[in-house]
Amino acid sequence: MPKWGLTMKEGTVVEWLVEEGADISRGDELVEVESEKINNAVEATSSGILRRRVAKEGDVLPVGDLLAVIADASVPDSDIDAFVEEFQSSFVPEEEEAGGPAPEMVEIGGRSIQYLAMGEGGTPLILIPGYGGDINIFVFNQETLSQDRAVYALDMPGHGGSEKDVGDGSLDFFAGVVDGFMDEMGIEKAHLAGHSMGGAIASAFALDHPGKVASLTLLASAGFGEEINSEYIEGFIAANRRKEMKAALQMLFADPDLVTRDLVNDILAYKRKDGVNEALRTVADAVFADGRQARVIDASKLGVPILAVWGDNDKIVPADHAKNLPSEAKVETIENKGHMVQMEAAGPTNRAVSEFLGGVE
């Protein structure tokens, strides 16, 4: 049972996606699991034959418990049985608050900014959430990506646990926060990955500071065309009740069932804080004025390696904005996934990003 996010303690096995005896490759989706926040598919961590589906549909299992056994065809059944028995007799769920990574605060330009750091070394990667989003949108990505390097996820002003004042709310304002963060952390050069408006922020930053950017990863990125779903932007600002918020959030996913009660409650708890709606209004007026993206980045001037990942069912920023990127940019379009492509297709997104960053270095 994987751990998705800092607060996950257990997950519910919803549905097996493959039969026992199936030939499995690393990265194949095995089983759908529901955590408090969101449903996701668990991917195979190694290749082989799916010898045992240990967890049954409907089981609620602690993080770290055994879901399935994958082994070569040559391993005798008795060995598989012995392994399962051994695991189950010795498995102890991890105690709460085992001192895992926790968000920290840093002062940038007079504003307190929340960030989450994972991993060490390499050229660091900075994750920038989009409009209304916070570090939790990278819950399926940050830990995996931090196996190769230090990865920082940032709450932009007005978002998540950061201060609510958003200045003039422009892309340049947010790019300035990224700059301040890098200075504060002593990072001279970083890979930047931004989701949605976060991609536009990363790109605006790259235009101003080409020497500080090793590469750009654009996840369902804004900034490369005028279209934006203003029904979503306005719906998100207006939503103060569960139903309205659920309807708004469902636009973000190709599969609307992924929006759970806890996800809705978490976003409402953020939205109901003093100053948040004003901040969101200011940003929307600056970045998405009159239902259009106010600023389209001149992609030809970026001059850094670019990876773009899009779900082809993105209802917020059209996937065909990728055509406005330079021809040398690598573009991954993932079928039947929506705007939150890094959540809905976490495995493929993580693999594309890891491979891209590895290739750049």
Added chain:
Amino acid sequence: MARTITYMQAINEAMAQEMERDPTVIVFGEDNVGGTGSPGEIDAWGGVMGVTKGLHGKFPNQIMDTPISESAFIGAAAGAACTGLRPIAELMFVDFMGVCFDQIFNQAAKFKYMFGGKAKTPMVIRTMYGAGIRAASQHSQTLYPIFTHIPGLKVVVPSNPYDAKGLMIAAIRDDDPVIFLENKVQYAEEGEVPEESYTIPFGEADIVREGDDVTIVAIGRMVNMAKEAAESLSGDGIECEIIDPRTLSPLDDETIFESVENTGRLVVVDESNPRCSIASDIVASVSQNCFGDLKAAPQMVTAPHVPPPFSGILEDLYVPDAERVAAAVKATTGAGATA
């Protein structure tokens, strides 16, 4: 991660943040200031249970003591609200509300209506309800149904520290009279509460737990009893959906109806006495609106129709507990005898 504070601290913080933000927010009641500077006591006592402790030191010009005269100071709150202030009056125990009924029911609740919608009455009456601390009949009742009966009053019953803060800030900013009922047994209960100010809108129930078998509507402290019952019932294969209305006026009946349409079974847990209670109100409204969806007779889990006893043994039997909730749930599923 998130900060943990008590139900009492959450209410105190909500008042402090609003007094800081808006100087027209004022607090008064008994012992809010009294005791300040007396031997061994630097701070004020902070009301009968200490909920307003610390406010006098921070906002000496926005807090005052009143005589032990509920009819006078609740009337003063209604008058102050008419002048444009936002008073928060602390009326120790809801059981004492009887001496100031006219000020609440026939004055404050009616101003907006009588003056054609032109008058605003932004006042909050904070008060304690509930049995469980051996304080006997005159300090232990659960009287929110009486206020819910009166049009023109808003009635708020937070079940946890997070809601207590958000609902208190919403109550202070609301332009109508709000009766804010705090459960005295829950003051020490802890929960995650953001440091920032936030509001929770009135009239939106919280779905505390999702389940497809039985809908439990629980009010205030009874949400804890419902959660405990739901955990044990889950072991028996019965999945309960728990709905916390958070505000009784306005009441989010839509969320309750939708849940009952799905489960077909209803249990209401209410610490009030059973006749003309919130339990009887919700059962009636569900019976009228969701009759075709019901698979079993709705059940009420309430206190008996007697005053809260002083005897500790009897008082413990008086307050609904998880066992009684579970029995009522089983009565709706046919898994047990009728409660």
